[in-house]
Amino acid sequence: MTTEVPGYVSKTDLVAALIRELIITGELEPGEQLRQRDLAQRFGVSQTPVREAMRRLESEGLLICDTHRGFTVVEPDMGRVEENFQIRAALESLGASLAARKIDVAGLTRLRELNDQMRALPDDDPGYAELNREFHFTVYSCAHSPLLLSLMRLLWASLHGGPRVSRSHAESARQHDEILTALAEGDAAAASARTYQHIMGADPVKEVSG
Numbered sequence: 001m002t003t004e005v006p007g008y009v010s011k012t013d014l015v016a017a018l019i020r021e022l023i024i025t026g027e028l029e030p031g032e033q034l035r036q037r038d039l040a041q042r043f044g045v046s047q048t049p050v051r052e053a054m055r056r057l058e059s060e061g062l063l064i065c066d067t068h069r070g071f072t073v074v075e076p077d078m079g080r081v082e083e084n085f086q087i088r089a090a091l092e093s094l095g096a097s098l099a100a101r102k103i104d105v106a107g108l109t110r111l112r113e114l115n116d117q118m119r120a121l122p123d124d125d126p127g128y129a130e131l132n133r134e135f136h137f138t139v140y141s142c143a144h145s146p147l148l149l150s151l152m153r154l155l156w157a158s159l160h161g162g163p164r165v166s167r168s169h170a171e172s173a174r175q176h177d178e179i180l181t182a183l184a185e186g187d188a189a190a191a192s193a194r195t196y197q198h199i200m201g202a203d204p205v206k207e208v209s210g
Helices: 011-024 036-043 047-059 078-102 105-119 128-142 146-158 169-184 188-200
Strands: 063-066 070-073
Touching (some): 036 047, 128 146
16 A cells, blocks of 8 residues: 655645545554554654544544544444445446447356356355455456456456355356356446346345455
8 A cells, every 4th residue: 555646635634535445445444443653653644634624534434433432433324335336336347238239258257167067066165255356356257347347357356256145156156147148249238237237136144255
């Protein structure tokens, strides 16, 4: 993580952005108490911009201030998990739509390989999560949108590696097949719709993980 930014960005803006990223990626855990002095030393600034940044993040709902404990990271709730699913569904639908117009044979082949590997795994196999992540990020990559890819990396980080859902691996693979068919046919609308249904049809649980 670097603090080299254009001169017009204030120290408060910088510190707020850095703390926000640490919270979203999970490096600062829910319920963790934040110490102004430690953060000031970490970012190489005085405590004043740290304090101002914390107040800003409190107004954003990322931090909470208690008289005795000071600032702590807000504990996630099911509302936030559901919101993340909605954001993911919207962005991934866009990614699938873009990918349908640009995906090549190599991309389709890799997606089919990954989906076949996932289909063969038992439902309790921990290796599924990484394959699933690679499948979805292969779709994002085929969209050839660096901004979308960056946003999805940040969102999946906020889900601590990706969503954990209750449906079977076989059902997920079947839905991936439908997305793959739309991608292979270059049908952007179908790829978008099937991806949205795939994400929102997953029942988020209280904790999400890889």
